[in-house]
Amino acid sequence: ALFEREQVLSEAGRLVEALDSIKGFVNSYPQHKLLPEALYRSAELSLSLNDPAAAVGPLKRLILLYPSHIAAKKALVLVGEIKASGVAFRWISPEERLSRGKRLLDGAHYVDAAKEFSQLLKCGNDAVAESAAVQLAITQIKQKRFDGAEKVLSEYLKRKPDAKNEAEALYYMGYAAVRRDDIASLLKIEKRLEERAPDSPELAGVLLLAGHYFDDSGERAKAGAYYRRIISEFSESPSVVEAYWKTGWAEYLAGNYNEAIKAFAPALKKNVKPARMRSQMVYWYARASEKSGRTDDAAGAYELTCGIDKKSYYCQLSEERLAGVPAGSISGAGGPVKQVPAGVEFKTDVTADDGADAGKSRVDISFESRYQAAAELIVLGQNSKASAELGLLSDEYKGDRTAIMEIGWLLQDAGDYASALTAYRRLMGGGPDELSQAACVLIDELGYPMRLVESIKQNAPEGPADPFLVAAIMREESGFNPEAVSPVGALGVMQIMPKTGEASAKEAGAEYSGPNDLFKPEVSIRLGSWYLGNVSRLVGNDLVLTIASYNAGPRAVLRWGAPRPDDVDEFIENIPYSETRYYVKRVIRTYAEYLKLAGFNPKDRWTRPFITPLGGARSVSGGQISATGDAPVTR
Incomplete structure (x- = not known):
């Protein structure tokens, strides 16, 4: 072309x-x-x-x-x-450079963004310089350079910005103070905002930061007072949803299930955003209802959780619990969750069983010259050129879901799983309810490619690394992009830090010539799988601890990973690192989707169910784990 x-x-x-x-x-x-x-x-x-x-x-x-x-x-x-x-x-112009810096920041290119904003501080345009100062502080916070952010914002506030900009700067100063464990400075910022911007969302945000600080410090009463103040005084603030959640979660953990139900109840309304937080609150509303013996209310809330987002982590939990609703009893689950052995057999031929709309496009789009060219290029082994042709074709058919699905399949043929995943997300943007069940199954194979699992089995070293879990981690770490680079320097489809890659290659006896090797999918899969299998053994093949270790490192995980509550969903919700907590939820969701596509019921493939459904039996197993562990792969 x-x-x-x-x-x-x-x-x-x-x-x-x-x-x-x-x-x-x-x-x-x-x-x-x-x-x-x-x-x-x-x-x-x-x-x-x-x-x-x-x-x-x-x-x-x-x-x-x-x-x-x-x-x-x-x-x-x-x-x-x-x-x-x-x-x-x-x-x-300075304004254009500011826009460029914001794009760098949004793309998580923090070093380049900081350089751009720093140069704009003395650009001669006061408005741009002031905006650049705040953006520089935000960038430094992203880089965890909290002292630097505090210094930049202090200088900025000396310029006496207007009330709105002052409130924004004070909020970020408060955030930096909390991360420096400086509660005294945070409380001073709280008082200044009470005087200067008493009704601002920034004050609500600072109150939420204070609540989090006291929560983490074990001062639950102080934390609760902050959350209740947000609920009573800032009902329209974005912080109020988090305040309801924190209040409800504290009551749930204390066994005050009726109070937890009251706190989670606002999420039953459709206007609660974001959807992720709504799913979370509705699920725990159901769990609290279950704990207090309100089985019918629990069942309804579990169904609502899936109505909010069928593909969410919380919907998967809800489906597990709904499986036992008729029994009407309440039960937890204990012991480590085991993973699928690496040598397990699984089916990959998932086809439509009702002649639905899913397969119609193979004839409809095959006449396109770009489609034909891409198919020929794949045969010739020129996959990157084939992917480029399909990218152009995708732009032309972006409103046609049937065509996009067919393009996605050919992208997988070209080995471009990242672009196929983009096609999948575009398809799901229209909502799965518009499609037949058979069509949804076929579309899911674009988002959760089974042929990639076979590739993992070929490239991964022999051992206990679960190929489904490897695929799930690849999807959530990099979106299957072999050229992915994280803000902290993790590389490739498995997002491996160069030092971890070098150490893993040495211990696994794999060829490795330097960090650029991590951009090769086969190398990244081999080393990432080896590391994953290693940390899995360290934590007793416990699924949750394995996933958390891949993100945060096994040493950190073993510090807080045992003992833990019998109910695994409660344990995950209490993971102390927010990044790791969300990461574990995403990977578990994706892992379960892979298992379903492979023909397994996830709870049947683990040594015990991820959680015990209503009416299920309670079992407790597991013991003390001790190990040394390596540095994290992805942090």
Whole structure:
């Protein structure tokens, strides 16, 4: 197509035609993943044709809109060359640089974002400089540089910003204070906000921070007072949902189930946001109802949890508990959750059983030239080019769910599981209720590729690493993107830190020549699987502790992982690190989806159910675990 044609024309020396071709691509596909490279090629061709002024526009667009892309870094070099040549042109304004910095921040490129904001502090534009100061502080908080953030915000507040901006800065100062364990500073900020912005959402946010601090310190009464104040005085604040949750959870843990029900009850209303928090509160409303003997209320709330989000972690828990509702008893579950052995057999041929709408598109879209070209390129082993063709075709059919599903299947054929996952998410955006059950099964295989499990079994070292769990971790760590880089430097599909990769390769006896090897899926899978199997053994093959260890490191997990409550759902909700807590929930959800697609009932594949359904038997097993453990893979 246009992108490929430009390369052919450039190689033939037909630069004017090549430039026209790449401009056509830029204009026709403004959202395509190849656009950054196309903008760079457009600028290069303009320079080759001795028209540096024409190169400025594409370079500026590239640097502003795609600041973290490798093409943007090359573009900065070209800009330097144009400046050195003496060509006069209008470059990026302070406002545009601020926007660029925000894009870097949103993309988690914190080092580059901090550099951009720091340079803007003395740009000569007071409004931009003040905004840059706050953005720099937010960036430093993301980097866990809390002292630096506090210093930047203190200087900013000396400029006496307006009330709204002052309140925002004070909130972030409070956040930094809590993370520095400086409760005295947080309480001073609370008083200042009470004087300067008594009705602001920032004050509600600071009160919530104080509640969290006292919660974590074991001062439940003080924490509860803060949460109740938010509920009574800031009913319209975004913080109020979290305050209801914290209040209800404290009552639940204390065994005050009726009070917990009252606190969780607002989530039964449709206007509670975000949906994730609503699912969480409705689920625990059901659990509290169950504990207090209100089985019918519990069953209704479990059903509502799945109505909010059928694919959520909490829906999976609800389905498990609903399985035993007729028995009408209340029971917990104990002991470690065991994983599926690596050598287990599973079915991968999941097909529609009712001739539903799911398979219709294979004929409908096959006439498209891009589809045909992609299929031929896959046969020739040129998977990256095939993926590019399918990306263009996906843009053309973005409103056609049937076509998108077929494109997703061919993306999997090309080994591009990341783009296939994007197709899956686009399909699910329309809502699964619009599709037949058979169609949903086929669509799920785009989001949870079973053929990847087979690839994992081929690339992973022999041992106890569960291939379904490896696939689930890949999906949640990187979205199957082999080029993924985390803000802290974890690399590849399994998001392995370079030091962990080197140590794992040495212990596993695997070939490893350096961090760039982690971008190779087969290497990342092999080392990540080895590490996962190793930490799994350290924690007694306990599913929850294994997942948590992959994120936070086994040493940290073993500090708080035992003893634990019999009910595993309660244990997960009490994981002390919020990042690890959410991570465990996401991976468990994905793991269960893989097991279902493979033909298993998740609770039947574990040594015991993840949680015991209403009416199930109570069993307790497990013992003390002791191990040393490695550094975390992904933190």
